[in-house]
Amino acid sequence: MFAGLVAAPALAAPASYRWKQLTIITSTGVGGTYDLIARIVARYMPKYLPGEPTIVVQNMPGGGNVVATNYMYNVAPKDGTFIAVLNDAIPLHQVIDGRGVRYDADKFDWLGSPGDRNSVTFVRSDAGIATIEDAMTKDVILGGTGVGSSIVIFPTAMNKVLGTRFKIVMGYRSSQEVFLAMERGEIQARSVGLTSVLVEHPEWISEKKIVFLAQTGAKRDPLLPDVPLITELAKTEEERQILRLISSPTLLGQPYVAPPGVPADRVAILRRAFAATMADPAFAADAEKVSYAIQPLDGEEVARIVHETVTASPDVIAKARAIIGTPAPEP
Numbered sequence: 001m002f003a004g005l006v007a008a009p010a011l012a013a014p015a016s017y018r019w020k021q022l023t024i025i026t027s028t029g030v031g032g033t034y035d036l037i038a039r040i041v042a043r044y045m046p047k048y049l050p051g052e053p054t055i056v057v058q059n060m061p062g063g064g065n066v067v068a069t070n071y072m073y074n075v076a077p078k079d080g081t082f083i084a085v086l087n088d089a090i091p092l093h094q095v096i097d098g099r100g101v102r103y104d105a106d107k108f109d110w111l112g113s114p115g116d117r118n119s120v121t122f123v124r125s126d127a128g129i130a131t132i133e134d135a136m137t138k139d140v141i142l143g144g145t146g147v148g149s150s151i152v153i154f155p156t157a158m159n160k161v162l163g164t165r166f167k168i169v170m171g172y173r174s175s176q177e178v179f180l181a182m183e184r185g186e187i188q189a190r191s192v193g194l195t196s197v198l199v200e201h202p203e204w205i206s207e208k209k210i211v212f213l214a215q216t217g218a219k220r221d222p223l224l225p226d227v228p229l230i231t232e233l234a235k236t237e238e239e240r241q242i243l244r245l246i247s248s249p250t251l252l253g254q255p256y257v258a259p260p261g262v263p264a265d266r267v268a269i270l271r272r273a274f275a276a277t278m279a280d281p282a283f284a285a286d287a288e289k290v291s292y293a294i295q296p297l298d299g300e301e302v303a304r305i306v307h308e309t310v311t312a313s314p315d316v317i318a319k320a321r322a323i324i325g326t327p328a329p330e331p
Helices: 033-048 063-074 090-096 150-162 175-184 194-200 202-206 237-246 264-278 281-289 299-310 314-324
Strands: 021-026 054-059 082-085 109-113 119-124 140-143 166-169 189-193 210-216 256-258
Touching (some): 021 033, 021 063, 033 082, 033 194, 033 281, 063 082, 063 090, 090 150, 090 237, 090 299, 090 314, 109 264, 109 299, 119 150, 119 194, 140 175, 150 166, 150 189, 150 237, 150 314, 175 189, 175 194, 194 202, 237 314, 264 281, 264 299
Parallel strands (some): 021 054, 021 082
Antiparallel strands (some): 082 256, 119 189, 119 210
């Protein structure tokens, strides 16, 4: 964690490190919380970087966030001028699915994360579903982007482990398109971070337009004390172990990364600048304006969570993969 960290001025660095411009790639479309927080990071992080460069945000949605991840791993410049915020499910997708994966999450240089709240699965209040048990007896149409996204992984796991009957419709290009589809009534349900709902559609909660069925995380969110964790719904210890692995993305929040191969001293500069940004009171205040509470993790903690995910017990991984019904990762 960044506890006790005091925002510091930019690190001294050789002239060649005094970048004029950096780019933050986001694996989501415009307007979601990943995009909103990235644009706030882009405003504050420059003052903690050598040369105080301009930072621009480039959206690269597609493939359930895999397109941007592959780009960062294989194509992005390795000089420190490109960083990215990736979907929290990217490491999990690597080990339990693997479709489209051209990266090894364990080899990225993780910079840190602003943190996030639990993921939630909810339905429109007119769907005739009041509890997660109801979703086990009635078909519910749920929208998603691609196979690498937690908004598809979590309901898929609930279907196979808990017996819910979510009919997952994929093909939406971004989280915002899924929100619009739900608003139009094309779909009845979705899975997404609670922060996204608080930021983008707080009126859905205040006007009781949605019903929360389950949440995914280490513990229940204080705002949803009566909504069960998916791990609490498991019927056996084996199911709990599998659902704990599947829940691992929520521990990452919104992780920021540099490509593998960036020189270690430049990674150190980026990590310290990111940490200082997270500790900046003005940054936290701007994030609060969009209902995002900063609960930061440092780069080492993010890297530890990623490593534990991608090196989980082969037996647990195999069972998770079999339950979700995905092929083994491509070699």
